[in-house]
Amino acid sequence: MRMGKTGPVRMVSNRSAAIIGAGATLAALLSGCASSAFMGRDGPTSGHITGATVPGPGQAALLIDVTDPVARRINTAMKPAGFATTFGQGVPYGALIGPGDTLQIAVFEAPPALLFGPGIEGASNGLASPSQRGTSLPDLIVNAAGQVDVPFAGRIDALGRAPQQVAAQIVARLRGKAHDPQVVVNIAKGASSAVTVVGDVTNSVRMPLTFKGERLLDALAAAGGSRDPVDKVNLELTRDGRHTGLPLDDLIAMPDQNIFLRPGDVVTLSYQPASFTVLGATGRNDEVKFEARGITLAQALGRMGGLRDDRANPHGVFIFRLEDPAALDGVSGVAPNADGKVPVIYRVDLRNPVAFFAAQHFGIRDHDVVYVTNAPITDIQKFVTIIGAAIYPVIAVKAANL
Numbered sequence: 422m423r424m425g426k427t428g429p430v431r432m433v434s435n436r437s438a439a440i441i442g443a444g445a446t447l448a449a450l451l452s453g454c455a456s457s458a459f460m461g462r463d464g465p466t467s468g469h470i471t472g473a474t475v476p477g478p479g480q481a482a483l484l485i486d487v488t489d490p491v492a493r494r495i496n497t498a499m500k501p502a503g504f505a506t507t508f509g510q511g512v513p514y515g516a517l518i519g520p521g522d523t524l525q526i527a528v529f530e531a532p533p534a535l536l537f538g539p540g541i542e543g544a545s546n547g548l549a550s551p552s553q554r555g556t557s558l559p560d561l562i563v564n565a566a567g568q569v570d571v572p573f574a575g576r577i578d579a580l581g582r583a584p585q586q587v588a589a590q591i592v593a594r595l596r597g598k599a600h601d602p603q604v605v606v607n608i609a610k611g612a613s614s615a616v617t618v619v620g621d622v623t624n625s626v627r628m629p630l631t632f633k634g635e636r637l638l639d640a641l642a643a644a645g646g647s648r649d650p651v652d653k654v655n656l657e658l659t660r661d662g663r664h665t666g667l668p669l670d671d672l673i674a675m676p677d678q679n680i681f682l683r684p685g686d687v688v689t690l691s692y693q694p695a696s697f698t699v700l701g702a703t704g705r706n707d708e709v710k711f712e713a714r715g716i717t718l719a720q721a722l723g724r725m726g727g728l729r730d731d732r733a734n735p736h737g738v739f740i741f742r743l744e745d746p747a748a749l750d751g752v753s754g755v756a757p758n759a760d761g762k763v764p765v766i767y768r769v770d771l772r773n774p775v776a777f778f779a780a781q782h783f784g785i786r787d788h789d790v791v792y793v794t795n796a797p798i799t800d801i802q803k804f805v806t807i808i809g810a811a812i813y814p815v816i817a818v819k820a821a822n823l
Contacts, residue, residue, distance in 0.1 A: 465794070473766075482765060484765075487740075487769045487779050487783055491779070492781075504658055504667065505678050514634060514681060514684065522614065523608070525558075525609045526604065527558070528556055567580020574591045588604040616628050620689040621654060622641065622645055625644065626644050628640050635682050637656065637672065647690055649692045653712065660686050695786075696710045697721060697788070702732035702796075704726020718783040718784075733795070734793070734794045734795060737793065738771055738794075739767065745761075
């Protein structure tokens with residue numbers, strides 16, 4: 422059998438046609454790869470994020486590179502003022518008289534008694550000798566003006582005074598009326614000298630203050646403690662219209678923050694688990710909860726499974742946050758939102774080893790979004806995969822027809 426020249430030539434021509442057809446398909450795909458709809462992405466690229474933070478009209482957010490000084494400044498700004506800074510250490514409250522308090526007043530005088538008849542309480546409770554005569558007055562309630570009416574002594578100013586001071590004033594008023602008077606004043610029911618403990622405690626209570634001088638943790642103990650884990654709750658104090666709070670485990674660890682309480686204080690224990698959201702080229706896309714005390718960026722990277730070796734761009738790690746202007750040290754240019762917060766995007770370059778030191782100080786806040794962009798090669802890999810899937814059937818069909 423003789424093979425003519427046309428045979429080999431026809432085979433080469435068929436193969437060329439296959440290659441040309443594949444090339445045409447590749448060219449068509451290349452012409453469409455510029456469209457984002459052609460090849461899906463997990464989110465914005467580093468370029469898109471940087472473009473949204475270009476200074477000038479329409480700037481959507483402020484871009485800040487995370488360095489060690491920036492991380493320390495942000496970490497300092499995140500720390501709550503604390504109870505001692507906001508309210509001071511205070512002093513033991515004792516038992517000062519306030520509106521609504523019920524007073525027990527006993528008046529004794531030496532014989533011969535002039536105003537008050539013989540009494541039985543003086544000798545029985547050790548307040549006076551058996552030779553003294555006295556009377557226990559009916560319980561008296563301090564009015565809204567802080568005053569109380571005492572027979573033969575008149576109207577006594579009791580607001581904000583110790584029982585001993587009120588007793589001395591009554592004695593002064595009775596001199597010349599009673600024979601060598603002595604007065605004992607006790608607070609029977611301290612309606613005004615109490616603090617309120619509410620929230621995620623075992624039992625909400627109104628705890629009266631005593632001469633001992635109760636502190637924040639005493640109030641928590643009086644309410645039966647927390648119903649939730651200590652590292653998941655905040656303890657907050659409201660006093661005279663001011664308000665501040667600390668994680669409960671911070672309060673336990675810092676005795677100087679366990680300040681003295683005052684009448685009218687409201688102690689609230691709140692269970693508010695914090696969380697941040699992880700998106701992009703990480704080992705875990707999820708909402709990650711963390712302790713009330715907070716965590717650092719380094720800890721967050723560990724909890725989210727780190728960066729994916731096959732996709733992540735270590736230069737493009739971003740933290741999206743609505744930041745308090747006070748934490749920006751006067752650097753802005755972006756208008757605050759309706760809540761007074763400034764949209765800020767913090768950028769971390771994990772290719773730089775020094776960035777890992779900064780990550781140990783940069784605190785993650787509740788509602789932060791940590792986003793890791795894809796490396797540029799990822800889009801090329803996706804493109805090659807799509808091209809391979811498109812070309813392989815074409816070549817296979819052409820080869821089968823040769």
